[in-house]
Structures are given as C-alpha cells and as structure tokens.
Amino acid sequence: MVHKVQSVMVVDDEQLDLRMMQRSFAAFEDCMTLEQVQGSDGALGAIQQSRPDLLLLDIAMPGTSGFELLSQLRGQDDADRPVVIMLSSSEDPNDIERAYELGAAGYIVKPTTLDGYRELASSVSCFWGRQVVRPN
Amino acid sequence: MPKDRQRLLNALFNDTPEAIVIADHERCIVDINPAFERVLGYQLEDLAGKPTSILYADGQIFHQTGAKVFNEGTDANRSSVLYFRYRRKDGTLFPGRTLGMRLQDDAGKVFGFVGVINDLSALVGDANLHGEGFPTEIGASERALVNALFEKMPGILHACDEDGVIHRVSQTWLDRMGYTASEVLGRTPWDFMTKESAERSRIGIQEVWRTGHRHRIPYTFIAKSGQPVEIELSATLDTSQGQRMALVLLEDVTQRNATLRVLEDRNQQLRDFARAAAHDLQAPLRHISLFAEMIAEDNKKGDTAAVADHAAELIASTQRLNAMVRGLLDFTLTNQAQVLPEPCELAALLERTSEALGATIQDTGAQVHIGEMPAVICDPSLMERVLVNLLSNAVKYVAPGTVPQVQVSASVETDWVELVVADNGIGIPELFRERIFEPLRRLHGPDSDYPGSGIGLALCKRIVLAHGGSIWTEPGQNGSRFHVRLPGTKPC
Numbered sequence: 001m002v003h004k005v006q007s008v009m010v011v012d013d014e015q016l017d018l019r020m021m022q023r024s025f026a027a028f029e030d031c032m033t034l035e036q037v038q039g040s041d042g043a044l045g046a047i048q049q050s051r052p053d054l055l056l057l058d059i060a061m062p063g064t065s066g067f068e069l070l071s072q073l074r075g076q077d078d079a080d081r082p083v084v085i086m087l088s089s090s091e092d093p094n095d096i097e098r099a100y101e102l103g104a105a106g107y108i109v110k111p112t113t114l115d116g117y118r119e120l121a122s123s124v125s126c127f128w129g130r131q132v133v134r135p136n
Numbered sequence: 137m138p139k140d141r142q143r144l145l146n147a148l149f150n151d152t153p154e155a156i157v158i159a160d161h162e163r164c165i166v167d168i169n170p171a172f173e174r175v176l177g178y179q180l181e182d183l184a185g186k187p188t189s190i191l192y193a194d195g196q197i198f199h200q201t202g203a204k205v206f207n208e209g210t211d212a213n214r215s216s217v218l219y220f221r222y223r224r225k226d227g228t229l230f231p232g233r234t235l236g237m238r239l240q241d242d243a244g245k246v247f248g249f250v251g252v253i254n255d256l257s258a259l260v261g262d263a264n265l266h267g268e269g270f271p272t273e274i275g276a277s278e279r280a281l282v283n284a285l286f287e288k289m290p291g292i293l294h295a296c297d298e299d300g301v302i303h304r305v306s307q308t309w310l311d312r313m314g315y316t317a318s319e320v321l322g323r324t325p326w327d328f329m330t331k332e333s334a335e336r337s338r339i340g341i342q343e344v345w346r347t348g349h350r351h352r353i354p355y356t357f358i359a360k361s362g363q364p365v366e367i368e369l370s371a372t373l374d375t376s377q378g379q380r381m382a383l384v385l386l387e388d389v390t391q392r393n394a395t396l397r398v399l400e401d402r403n404q405q406l407r408d409f410a411r412a413a414a415h416d417l418q419a420p421l422r423h424i425s426l427f428a429e430m431i432a433e434d435n436k437k438g439d440t441a442a443v444a445d446h447a448a449e450l451i452a453s454t455q456r457l458n459a460m461v462r463g464l465l466d467f468t469l470t471n472q473a474q475v476l477p478e479p480c481e482l483a484a485l486l487e488r489t490s491e492a493l494g495a496t497i498q499d500t501g502a503q504v505h506i507g508e509m510p511a512v513i514c515d516p517s518l519m520e521r522v523l524v525n526l527l528s529n530a531v532k533y534v535a536p537g538t539v540p541q542v543q544v545s546a547s548v549e550t551d552w553v554e555l556v557v558a559d560n561g562i563g564i565p566e567l568f569r570e571r572i573f574e575p576l577r578r579l580h581g582p583d584s585d586y587p588g589s590g591i592g593l594a595l596c597k598r599i600v601l602a603h604g605g606s607i608w609t610e611p612g613q614n615g616s617r618f619h620v621r622l623p624g625t626k627p628c
Binding site (some may be wrong): 014016020047060062064088091092094095110112113114117136 | 174193411414415416418419421422423425426427429430433449567568577
C-alpha cells in the first residue's frame with residue numbers, strides 16, 4: 001500500500017507568512033490539508049501529534065531555529081517522519097547547504113509576491129500531492 | 137726533538153707579537169709570553185695558578201663557548217679559532233681573535249691548554265661596545281661598515297656558524313629581545329626561540345648551507361621579558377671569512393601579525409553580520425511588498441476594511457525595518473568607535489541612564505532601585521548605552537500586568553567591578569543565554585509582545601568586550617540577572 005502526500009504543516013513565526021500560505025493553499029483543498037503552527041516553541045509536539053506528510057519549515061525563527069528543529073526531527077528514529085522543505089527569505093548559500101546536510105528534501109525561498117505564493121502552493125500541491133507516493 | 141727546534145720554539149714564544157698563554161689541565165695559568173704581558177698588562181706572578189676565565193671580559197661567554205669547544209671537542213677540534221673580548225689588567229676590554237689548542241698525550245689525556253691571542257682592537261674598534269670583531273682578513277673601511285650595520289642600522293641581525301653559535305648580533309636585536317651581548321654571543325638562536333620554532337629552525341638552517349639562503353620564514357622568539365616576538369627570518373650564506381656563516385635578518389612582524397589577526401577577526405564578524413543583516417532585512421521588505429500588493433488587489437475589489445488592515449500592517453513592517461536599519465547602523469558605528477576609557481562614577485552614569493529612560497519607566501510604572509555604586513574605568517558615552525540597553529530590557533521583558541522591579545547592584549573585587557542588573561521579568565531559557573548576545577538573534581518574534589531589533593545585547597557585548605570586560609546572564613530568583621564585569625579604579 002502506498003499513499004500520496006495529503007497533510008502539510010507549515011511552521012513559521014511570522015503571522016503574515018502563515019496567512020499567505022493559508023491563502024494560497026486554499027485553492028488546493030481537494031488534495032491537501034494545511035496546518036499552521038506559529039513559532040518553533042510547540043512545533044515538535046504538534047508534528048508528533050499531527051504526523052504531517054510534508055513539513056514546510058521556516059529557518060529564521062526566534063528561539064529554536066528551523067535548523068535546530070530539523071536536527072531534532074532527524075535524531076528521532078521514526079520511519080514515519082515527514083518530508084521536510086525548508087523556507088527562508090534569503091538564498092544564503094550556507095543555509096542552503098546546511099539544509100540539505102541536515103536531510104531536508106528541498107529549500108524554497110519565500111515568495112515576495114502574491115503570484116509567487118500561488119505558484120508555490122500550486123507546484124507543491126501538484127508534485128507532492130499528485131505525483132509523489134510515500135510508504136504507507 | 138732537534139736542538140734547533142727547541143731554540144726556535146723559545147724564540148717564537150719570546151719574540152712573537154701574539155700573546156700566548158699556557159694553562160694546565162685544570163685551566164690554571166702556568167706561563168705567559170712577553171707579548172702577553174704587553175697586550176694584557178699582566179706579569180706572570182699576577183696570573184700564575186689563576187684560572188684562565190679571569191682573562192675574559194665575560195666569564196659566562198667563556199663557559200658557553202670556549203670551554204665547550206675545548207672540552208667537548210673531538211680530535212678535529214683540538215684547535216679552534218674563536219673571538220672573545222678580553223679584560224686587561226687595568227680593566228679595559230679589547231676584542232681578540234684566539235687560536236686555542238688542547239694539549240694531549242699519546243693516550244689522548246689532556247694535560248694542558250695553549251691560547252694564542254691576537255689583539256684586534258686596531259681593526260675592530262672599541263671593544264667596550266657590545267659584540268666582537270669579525271676575522272681580520274677584510275680591510276678597515278669594510279670593517280667599519282660592517283660595524284655600523286650591526287650597531288646602528290635598525291635591523292635585527294645576527295651571524296651564526298654551522299653549529300648555530302652566534303658570533304655577532306646587532307644592537308637592535310639586543311634591544312628588541314631585551315638581552316645584553318654577553319647573554320647572546322656564544323649561544324644559538326634556538327636558545328631564544330619557542331620550542332616549536334627552534335625545532336623547525338634547526339632543520340631550516342640546513343637550507344642555508346645547502347642553497348645559500350632562506351626567505352621570510354616565520355618563527356617566534358621569546359624576549360627576556362617572556363613576551364613572544366614574532367619574526368620573519370631571511371638568511372644568506374657567507375663564506376668570505378673562510379668559515380661558513382649564516383647572516384640572518386629577522387623582521388619583527390609581531391605588531392603586523394597582531395593587527396592582521398584583529399582585522400581577520402573583524403572581517404569575519406563583518407561577513408557574519410552582513411549575512412545576518414541581509415537575511416533579516418529581507419523579511420520585513422518582503423512583507424512590505426506583499427502588503428502593498430494585497431492593498432492593490434483588495435482596493436480593486438472595493439474592500440476598504442481589508443485595505444485599511446493591510447495598510448496598518450505595512451506601516452508596522454516599515455517601522456520594523458526602520459528600527460533594524462537604525463540598530464545596524466548603531467552597531468556598525470559602535471564597532472568602529474574608539475574606546476576612550478576614564479575613571480567614571482557608575483552612580484552618575486546610572487542617573488543619566490534613568491533620565492534617558494524616564495518616559496519608559498514612567499509608562500510602565502517600573503521601580504528601579506540603584507544600590508551603592510563604585511567607580512569604574514570606562515568610556516562614559518559607550519557605557520551609558522550598555523546601561524540604557526540593560527535597564528530598558530529589564531523594564532520591557534515582563535509578563536503582561538507585572539510591574540517591573542529592577543535592582544541594580546555592584547560589588548568590587550581586587551581589580552574588577554561587577555555590576556548586576558536584576559529584574560522580575562519573564563527570564564531566559566538556559567539554551568538561549570549565550571546566543572541572545574549574538575547580533576540579530578532574538579527570542580521573540582515580530583508578532584510577539586516583545587518587539588525589538590535584535591541588536592541591543594550584541595551592542596552591549598561588543599562594548600563591554602572592547603573595555604576588556606565580560607557580560608553574561610544568569611537566572612535570578614524571579615527573572616534574569618545580567619552581570620557586567622569592568623576594570624575597577626583600584627590599582628591591581
């Protein structure tokens with residue numbers, strides 16, 4: 001049995017970024033659900049509880065950063081852990097390298113336009129929600 | 137031995153212009169020739185039975201060089217030419233070129249020593265200056281030039297032989313390393329280097345004998361004071377005196393290296409900082425652009441409420457960006473600011489700080505208690521900014537509804553003053569107690585109750601470090617305690 005990516009969780013400290021994600025993913029409700037978590041404080045607990053298929057994880061968060069969360073996730077011996085795509089407002093080469101070193105499946109620079117957000121939601125939904133299959 | 141030989145030897149001993157001294161196996165003088173009496177001013181009865189070391193200007197040199205060569209020498213070293221300064225009976229000094237010989241019987245047992253001393257003062261100049269003369273085969277004008285080079289040129293120079301023994305050292309060498317000539321001559325450069333440098337240099341000097349030169353090799357010497365002296369060594373091979381010598385120039389790069397290290401450090405900080413700044417400035421910029429777009433979209437739809445909403449958020453993002461740019465500028469300027477420390481009364485600084493924060497303190501109803509304050513050595517305008525940041529943080533980071541209570545106290549140690557700002561705020565989790573001092577690292581997001589630029593504590597740390605002090609935070613009974621250590625005014 002295989003299944004497709006259905007549940008997405010976005011972890012970001014910025015209200016606006018969460019709102020933009022919500023707005024843009026709303027058009028793809030038929031194939032994906034989006035759960036929002038603001039800030040990194042309760043993120044690990046929320047991930048363990050909701051067990052999303054795909055995690056969109058902001059890097060620059062106050063307190064525990066996205067990278068720290070990613071390493072904590074990787075440290076867990078859990079075959080069911082989510083695919084992680086890192087989000088950042090910059091194309092810092094060091095950050096990009098570190099993201100993949102820590103086992104992220106992708107690195108997305110946050111869009112600066114509304115169209116950019118629509119395109120992000122559309123491509124993530126089409127690829128991860130319609131094409132990719134995951135072990136059950 | 138032929139009869140003539142005996143007569144010849146006697147004539148030689150008595151008539152030669154070179155001073156000859158004969159000592160027994162314990163190095164006690166048994167005979168001197170008439171030339172010796174003339175050159176050194178002694179009669180045999182002055183010296184008979186006395187150790188030869190009394191002839192040297194510096195007994196130490198003799199033990200380090202002469203005794204070593206003569207005692208430890210193999211057959212090949214039964215005779216050696218050495219350069220020493222000698223002391224005449226009247227106390228004056230002169231440079232001498234000495235042919236020293238060990239007298240051995242057929243079984244190899246040493247039964248005495250002979251020294252043939254050539255007074256070089258006419259060629260070398262005043263021996264009461266430091267250093268010793270080079271061999272005599274070059275002319276007086278060249279000699280004067282060589283002397284000037286070693287005595288007057290501001291270069292750190294020495295010349296050493298194949299065993300590394302230093303035969304000549306420049307005045308600048310002695311001044312820089314803090315030694316006298318007699319402490320250096322006859323020893324090796326390796327005696328004055330760090331262990332690591334000495335090991336490398338012992339191997340490196342072979343390069344001089346092999347290729348004739350070395351170019352700017354970094355080594356570390358240790359001055360007499362114990363201070364490291366970083367140098368770059370260049371050397372060239374000289375055989376003009378009939379002996380292979382390394383002429384060595386040491387370029388003092390201690391200051392340059394220290395500056396380079398500071399610059400490197402500073403550059404790294406700037407790179408990190410520019411990266412963090414570019415990264416963090418992008419977030420509010422992106423928000424501004426998104427809000428503007430949403431305003432345009434919602435305006436088309438005629439949704440005025442949404443437009444007003446987005447406009448308010450756009451303004452908030454602009455203000456955030458503004459605060460960050462100001463903070464960055466502040467931080468950069470502080471980074472470049474020169475620290476001008478002077479004795480300052482902490483009490484007066486705190487008073488000015490409280491005045492500057494008057495509105496904030498009044499708005500929050502905060503109670504700020506300032507204990508007895510000593511004087512410290514600091515730059516008052518920079519330290520005031522540290523205090524402004526610490527006090528405003530103490531007032532700002534409290535749970536909603538809590539009246540901020542801030543306690544400022546100080547304790548004096550031998551040469552330090554430790555200032556403590558204690559609050560009743562929300563505290564800082566252990567994980568973050570160090571990183572809150574990094575620029576742009578914040579514990580609270582822009583949507584939290586605690587907005588800020590992420591610069592304040594980084595600024596504090598930068599300033600305190602520039603004063604040679606330290607800053608850290610610990611949990612208090614409730615809230616946090618920020619500690620600042622500064623140099624006190626009491627002499628150490």
